[in-house]
Amino acid sequence: MNTELKTNHKQDNNTVILSLTPKGDLLNHRLKGDHYTSKIIKEHGGIMACVKACFNQVTCMVFICATGIAVRAIGKLIEDKYKDPAVLVIDEEGRYVISLLSGHLGGGNAYAKEIGKLINADPIITTSTDVNDVGSLDLLLQACHCDVPKYRDNILKINMALIKGDSIGLYCDIGPGDTSLAPNLNGFTLVEDFQTFIEMSADYKVYIGYDTRQINKLSQMDLFFIPKVLCLGTGTRKNLDTSVYFHEIATYLKGVHVHPSAIALLTSVEIKSQEPCLEALCQAWSLESLFFTVQDLESVHNEFDKSEWVLKTLGIGSVAGPSAWLASKGNMIHDGSKMKGSTFALGRIV
Structure with a gap:
């Protein structure tokens, strides 16, 4: 059997729409319309071969067929809801759009609603928090740029509490309006004053932020989640001992009251890109890195x-601050501090 695989791209998302019948193909073309650009690939080997080839390469996979066909096609490929793409199923008459897999973090529920509007179909969503019209901690943490898989146990606990109707206090300390990124905060009691949050009585309390002064005041029962939203600008002496570098970073972050888990990106001047202590930090903390040329800085x-020494050596007077400034597009958190062997600065990148 020859199966026609149509790959559509919408904004930064990569969506595959798979249709198996003439009616399904017509619906596929309706979806393409003005909303997608389409690349058609002819595959030999049937639906299983098509799905296997692209399952881990896409953000959303849409089947226009019976649900059973879709389930059998993806069954052996499913790994983890934090990794799997969203999977939708549409009947060939275009009446229903079923969010089958990765409804929350994969965006399946949102895709189902969006496509439902495009073809005037009913989205079918079965996620418990959505059915009960309450928020979900996983989507909230995703919106706040937290490392969601790291917190999976507490996510399950809070989502179950939301469904049960338990009281849940929420304090978000990463800037005004950040929690508005979450599609639904029903079930959370959002508190804007930290002291009020500390003193409030609730079944659960959720803190999102990176200020260690506040984190240290939380009780053992409070749950805290660290958003990865900062870049660390840095300069170092050549071949600085890694243990010394790590100690100076810890001292710096303690002094500016920033939790290390909030760092998502390390940035510096290009000639430091292979500095052993910087490479060690990126590996130990799972950081992305970004290096600028001297001309950029x-x-x-x-x-x-x-620094007169840096000015004499590189032709620029500073590395850490300018690197953080460029990486954060001027959204600086701390302009910089000089340690014995290194310098540091912080910027907000998201």
């Missing part, structure tokens, strides 16, 4: 305190 280095 020249455009902003006058905004920061200068």
